[in-house]
Amino acid sequence: MSRKTPEIDPKSAETVTFGGFVFLTKSRELWTAEGRAIDLRSQSAEVLSTLAARAGEIVSKDALMRAVWPDTFVTEDSLTQCIADIRRALGEDAHAIVETFPKRGYRLNADPSAAASGAAAGTERAKSRFPRAGFILAALVLVVAATGAYYGAEIWRATPVRSSDMPRIAVLPFEDFSTGADKGYLSDAVAEGIITDLARSKTYAVIARNSSFRYRDKPTDARRIGDELGVDYLLEGSQQKIGDRLKVSAQLLDAHDGSHLWANSYDREIGDLFVVQEEIIRTIAERVWHRIERPWPQSDAARVSALHYYLMGFVEIDKDFSAAGTALLRQYSLKAIEADPNSQFGYIGLAHSYRIDADYAWHEQDRDEGLKRAAEYADKAILLAPDDPESQWARARVHADAGEVEQALARFDQAIALNPSNSMILVSSTDSLVWVGRTDEAIDRIKQAMGIDPFYPDWFNWQMGWALYAKNDCGAALAWMRRMSRIPNGAYRTLAEIHACLGNEREAREALAVSLKDSPGESIHKLRKQWEKVYTAPGGLERWLKHMRIAGMPE
Template identity: 30%
Template sequence: MGRERLERRLSAILAADVAGYSRLMGVDEEATHVQLKDHLRTLVEPKIAEHRGRVVKNTGDGMLVEFSSVVDALRCALEVQRGMAARNAGVPQDKRIELRVGINVGDIIIEENDIYGDGVNIAARLETLALPGGICVSARVQEDARSKLDLAFEDTGEHQLKNIAWPVRVYRVRLEGVEARPPPALALPDKPSIAVLPFQNLSGDPSQEYFADGIAEEITTALARLRGFFVIARGSAFTYKGKAVGLKQIGRELGVRYVLEGSVRKAGERVRIGVQLADAGTGREIWVERYERALADLFALQDEVTASIVTAVEPQLYAAEGARVQQTPPGQLDAWDHVIRALPFMWRRTRSDNAAALDLLWAALRLDPSYARALGLHAWLSLWNAHAFGSAGGLAAVLASATERARAAVAIDRDDPWARLALGLSHMLRREHEDAVEELRAALDLNPNFALGHAFLGLALAYGGEGAQAVGYLETAMRLSPRDPFFSFFAGHRAFAHFVAGDYSAGLDWGRRAVRQSPDISGHWRALALSAAMLGYLEEAQEAVAKARELNPDYSVAWVERASPLVHAADRARYCDILRPVGLPEQ
């Protein structure tokens, strides 16, 4: 059987939308909707009918119109834009409803309620190039109209339009008495700002549309829960669905510095999800990743991929902000800038980098003593630095002041997961087990994708003797952030958790991984020694104890009694009994 013959014809296609529609809806949703409906009913639709056009479809803030004549399409666009200019006279610039129009002519495929083809796609791309109140046309439209209409055209050169294989020469129509100008850009917030655009469904399967939309919505919700980020609401971001709008224009219209976009493609029993984070100001890609998963339970898959993306995007945003802030003269840095500068040092996890990060966080607190994020980060890093690298004396020197800062951070902002993490770590190091678990669970309630939160809750549970639960949280931390800067610490924590759970083989395996990745951390060697000793690998256990003592000369039975966060005296006694035979001294 032959293929069904498609209906095709040569037509002029006009694509139009409202410039800055998301911004206008955000300012006054109801008034914008009413005004747009009035413009369409009393001006746009009558002009389309007058010039023998056919409205193919409406898209909320725009429309697609078919004409049999290029001249009719251009005359209609001209009269609509002049009519809109007259209606906007006297209206403040930030409250005007202004249209952008693109016109192309080409061979199109006709269906009952839609039209398809490159001719349609080019018209839609031309509309995005038009200024508010302006009209952009293709070279073919310009050639057909120049001898029939008294118009001036501005040649803007060839453009490589999205998803069009060849360059298209674009002309702007010069409208006498109509000033086409870009809308004013929204001011950027004073913290990292991001819009999550609707994900494209590339599957050719309309049933996957809800899955693509669901991922974008879940990412928006999850990012909005992260303190320190300005996230554009789903309603505004989804006005760009199905539209080819440049990143710079989106950034201006929504007032954001970063844009996250992606695609979903079903291939057999698997689904591929591509994600890109870009700087809206420059269009530069910051981070690109692809996820491929088995297509089983779509909702579970959506949750898993959302968690993976959000966990990866958060540090990428911080890194991008850090690079931007590096260009700011030191005398012009504010408290947020100092915090952003501190983060790259913190992620490097060395003594010297931790010291540099603490200095920058302290500088932030000098500028703003009540800055909860700076208080929480300084408290957490002070405690973690002393616990990971220092002696019992080092921890004792910072414990009281860091605890005070952690409590202040929580008092100022109870919804900051870093503040709750810092207070939870303080409780853990003071053997206040129930309080530690409560604060760390609160951190995860605030940000379920907080990998460090999962890792430290796992460690706190292990110190409390709850090894099996601890392993579960550490597995989650590793799954959420498999390339985390603190991954070696996840491994070390997991080695200790397996020891507490009685799974010494797994404890040995993760202990070996931890010391390979970060051999300068005393705690990794301590965890390795415990499982090695229990399995009878006495020489390896002796070497691990010796290495732990080399990194922390205070490490001894007395240190365990005085400084180990192990909650129960019986667990501390067992710990020492295991390691005495392999070299743990009394003092």
Template identity: 30%
Template sequence: MERRLAAVLAADVAGYSLLMGRNEEGTVSQLKAFRKTLVDPTIAAYRGRIVKTTGDGMLVEFASAVDAARCAVEVQRAVARENVALPPQTRIEFRIGIHVGDIIFDDADIFGDGVNIAARLEGLSQPGGICISDDAQRQIRGKLDTPFEDMGLQNLKNIAEPMRAWRLSDAKSPALLSPDRSVETTQPLALPDKPSIAVLPFQNMSSDPEQDYFADGMVEDIITALSHYHALFVIARNSSFTYKGHAVDVKQVGRELGVRYVLEGSVRRVLDRVRVTGQLIDASTGAHLWADRFDGALKDIFDLQDDITLRVVGAIAPKLEQAEIVRAMRKPTESLDGYDYYLRAMSNFHKGGRKDISEALRLFYKAIELDDKFSSAYGMASWSYARRKLNGWADEGSSEASEAERIADRAVECGGDNAVALASSGIAIGYMFADFERAASLMDRAQALNPNLAMAWHLSGWIRCLIGRQDLAIEHLERVVRLSPVDPQRPGMLAAIATAHFAAGRFDTASSLATAAMLEQSSNFIAALVAAGANAMAGNLDIASSAMERVRALDPNFRLHKVKDRLPHRQPEVLAQWEDALRRAGLPE
């Protein structure tokens, strides 16, 4: 085993599964021909070593980044030329990623981050394109006549830090374009002023034509579910389904439909089970933002359709918000509009620290200044005030409460059809002003407007907990975790479930959930409070004392007489239980 510096090239065939599903023998034959006459000889000419192949892909090692890049460009140009003579449905296009880094060489194979990064960059590449790391770009700068354009920082799966990436510039390198893309002359549609998405028909990868109905029905359900999100622009079903049965370039789809994101997927029957895969793609760059697969029994096909719709929408909604936040963060501050301020505010809100919430409030108000009917910004600002009260960050004697009430009312006034505005203002109205009936009504309206909005179920769970409906609170909160398992607000969800279990007297469960929330977000005040109280009631006084130290560190001024302000349960016996538990854990009077 040895370490060495090398340029690593990773390549695969774009849309390989679709090509194989259409014509297995023809695809394999064409791929072999390309490998024999174009790919392998070019690699050898540039002194590359094929480390391994994986059916539709390969991993190649070069001693020089320049050799790796020149080889990649030549291969892509040669393949594009050969594709001219082929029918569109049989054309093979490669995606290539290149990185220069330290690798481990062992028994003729290579391992390490250098290899993993090349593979992730290949996933960012468009069909017929090349994507390289910043390290590789520095090595080849000025040595190729082929231009590369900056993609900015990219989050690569299982790579700790974001990495800057570069892609081959299509506009300046027409020789690399496939025949279809090179003749594009239509003017791209302007992007809407909010996140925009098209859900393409899912490919039926099995021989069972019944799966067509299942796939189409699921896509229609996903389009309908996404349409409930007030902040999204969703392409209608009739436009999306014009791509059914065609191999597509998502960048071209983005231009033709005027959307920033594309969701595509496939359905395959495996014996008596169905497997559905889905992937969310940034249409402007071709970058994969999310991918997953879902399995279920064929006999429960309609329940499976509903379940997968729920899981897909729950997974991609927070991914879309995260992608939009990253996009907004890259813009210079002088070009920001109200929506960009809102996205930056959401980024701070999700971090959850004292300074973060203060900055989120400032940015929400910036958004409101530019749009005085921005209901989501009003609602999220009121929720920010509620979080300040919950964590003990509000200045005593300040006018925060009256201002929170003003903007919560404004959110409801401007956002009667906006689930985000109704749910976020509802938590302020219920938690800060004990108007639980109105808060519950707002939550119900939000859930009716968008049954897939995790925030609405999360905040509804808190309100039900405070009015004494613990089992309903837990039901709503567990639905949230199912709807959005990777949500930035997950620690708050777990802390809320823990609070409901504590109120119901299930102290061991409450302690376990509170500990999990603290591990995910050490600054979560409620999680620390539940851990202290639940362990005290369970007789685990050492653990309770340790958790109480965390509570005191997060809020040195917290005392027993403030419990009813922080946790305004409507049931006196629950408040008495909290005070007894926290007294045992060591909280001063």
């Protein structure tokens, strides 16, 4: 891979030794001093090569990303995963060989006393264990790996997302020590509430829940998690429901050295959940020298039950984005309203369920009527909780699907201002941008969301695929769709249009057949009527309908 940055010119030495290992700089191979080869992914080897070229110096994250991914959009997660891969290969838990310098970069601490003769001896030992045939085979493997890396890199070309200079906090999922029927009662409500409220402060950058919750049921290694997420602070804790009481414990850790900065516990009636969250938030803010000033929320047991059902509904739609998934979302939303008709949660869920059904012609409802009902429920949620970002988000989505672009973007901006770390709101705001032809702006916003959510969910790949399809970069669009671990029913229509764009008629028809299982009455006529006031980008609607015809959509 080419080097475009003058600050990383390689040194003349062909080997670099550190901690009992030898790195061959020309072939980018890692060996033990005894001659045993150590496997490294190609990109991890590139990162190690860049560090070895400046051994003993701090290499900035930007320099590393420009060197390894010079023309490709990646987030810092790609770099942190490579650093973690190198440390695993070295069996290096102390971070002494590859050292992290927060907000600055990384340094490879090579052996200062390694004589050239010793290095050469290590190299010869390595070569003697690896006969010529092995080198030929390795060369073939490297060619294949390089070819794959090249085409993988070409799926999107852009500048890497830069991290914020503000202090960064990650809230880990709280352990649930409840037993019996109380187990899982509140799901992740405590931690999610803390994430949402902390994100309203302009003092911190808060890592999105999708990334921080990847560490569920894993030992808390503050330094490792801090490195992987690029954060300064970690909040961890536990919750336990016992009858009508809730016990919550929380502690704030310094992610650089693992030291404890603050800890406290709370024992409250279950209805005080939101007050407990606010106490934790305010204490954390004070510990890092900034106070968040807002009115304390009101709380009662009915509101907590409504939140519980609301979360359960979204778990179902996240697991299965289909007609069956929206049916379950609606059922749980109705239960939330029954539990507390004066909280916003159930109305937000109903707004989303009716809007999704209208978009995909699920459950055979009239689209205009479905969007009207969705708007009514979203308006009710806003009336009850105007400062809740998810209330504003629900209304923004309905505006967008109704073709009310300016109203949609204004609502999205309001929701984002209320919770800047909600990467899902950022990504869902891009539909309106694509529909009016502001595709590059949409792609930039998706990148921004990926930057604040290093372990972003699958549907971000779907959204990037759709935006790149609209940009007429269908090869890249297909590559992004294939990044999804599982393609949900709703995404098969997007997959069909991308295959049609690429001339893959058989694959397009197969994908559309899956999509039509939940909406058998769909047709070109219905799609045109549904989207002609929404998809106003010049030529966009006609191009899409053309590809739907190729995929087999009936007239």
